[in-house]
Structures are given as C-alpha cells and as structure tokens.
C-alpha cells in the first residue's frame with residue numbers, strides 16, 4: 001500500500017533529510033514537510049524558500065523556541081501543555097492550526113496529554129484565541145503493533161466524539177494501521193527515502 005493517496009495528507013518527517021533530498025521529494029509531488037527541531041526548520045525553510053512548501057512542526061516544542069518558529073509554520077502537531085499555549089498566545093501573529101498530542105500508549109518518556117486529562121485540556125485551550133485546535137495527534141508504540149492499533153482506534157473515536165476533523169497518526173512502520181483507522185495526516189520519514197533512491 002502506498003502512503004501517497006489523494007484522500008489524505010502525507011507530511012514528510014524531514015528530520016532525516018537535507019534540503020537537497022527534500023527538493024527531490026518535492027519534485028515527486030510531496031509538499032508538506034514536518035520538522036522536529038526549531039533550528040532545522042528555520043535553516044531548511046530558508047534553503048527552500050523558492051518552493052511552495054507547507055510547513056508543519058512535529059517535534060516536542062520547547063517554550064523558548066516558540067518565538068522563533070511560531071510564525072514560520074502552518075501547522076503544529078504537538079500542542080501538549082497549557083504552558084506552551086501561553087507562549088503561542090503571546091507570540092503568534094495569526095491563528096495557528098494545532099493538533100493536540102495525546103499519549104495513548106502511556107509510555108512515560110512520551111509527550112502528550114493523557115486520556116483522563118484530555119477533555120479538561122480541550123476546554124481550557126478554548127480561551128487562547130491564537131490557537132485553533134483542528135485535530136488530535138498520537139504516536140504508536142515501538143515494536144508493538146497491537147498497542148499501536150489500539151491507540152489509533154482510540155484517537156479516531158476521540159476525534160469523532162470531540163468533533164475534530166483531523167487525525168495525525170501513522171509513521172513508516174505503522175501507516176497502514178493508521179489509514180485503516182481513518183488518519184487524515186500521516187507523518188512519514190524513513191520510507192520516503194525509497195522515493196528518491
């Protein structure tokens with residue numbers, strides 16, 4: 001199954017690629033790119049400024065980096081705490097479309113709102129008018145497709161119940177499961193290498 005489909009958005013997780021490789025992917029028709037680190041995003045955006053790229057931020061965002069990147073991106077996939085929302089509210093010059101990251105595999109090292117806190121978080125976030133929550137995002141569990149599928153199924157159900165249209169889930173190893181559970185945005189890194197080698 002291909003991860004390039006008309007009915008969903010493939011965000012290239014471009015942390016693995018330099019701007020020359022990204023240019024090649026762009027020539028293959030991919031124009032959504034997601035970076036994990038603020039410095040990399042700024043550097044690559046500058047190197048690729050002649051292209052019509054839609055920029056996503058998919059990594060953990062430190063509050064001290066918000067000022068540098070928040071007005072440089074089109075989508076944030078990793079809104080995961082109120083403190084971050086405070087900084088976005090302070091520095092954003094326009095409304096930022098955000099996915100709320102949910103930790104559905106309950107791994108401690110992972111960012112994301114835990115399920116019992118989600119409804120309260122979605123209520124609290126409404127008071128920040130620079131933030132528009134458009135969907136939910138989650139990351140599967142490494143080497144555990146069963147837990148990953150349970151997480152994707154849950155994200156789909158949660159998005160439906162909160163009437164959020166978009167679901168960012170699925171990476172190189174689990175995107176087929178994500179598609180099965182109605183992902184709207186895949187975040188694909190390593191597999192994109194196949195397209196340009």
Ligand SMILES: *Cc1c(COP(=O)(O)O)cnc(C)c1O
Pocket residue numbers: 013015036058059139170171172173187188189190191
């Ligand atoms: C790196 C990364 C991906 C993509 O990883 P692959 O397994 O290489 O497809 C997706 N989401 C996030 C948040 C990432 O950091």
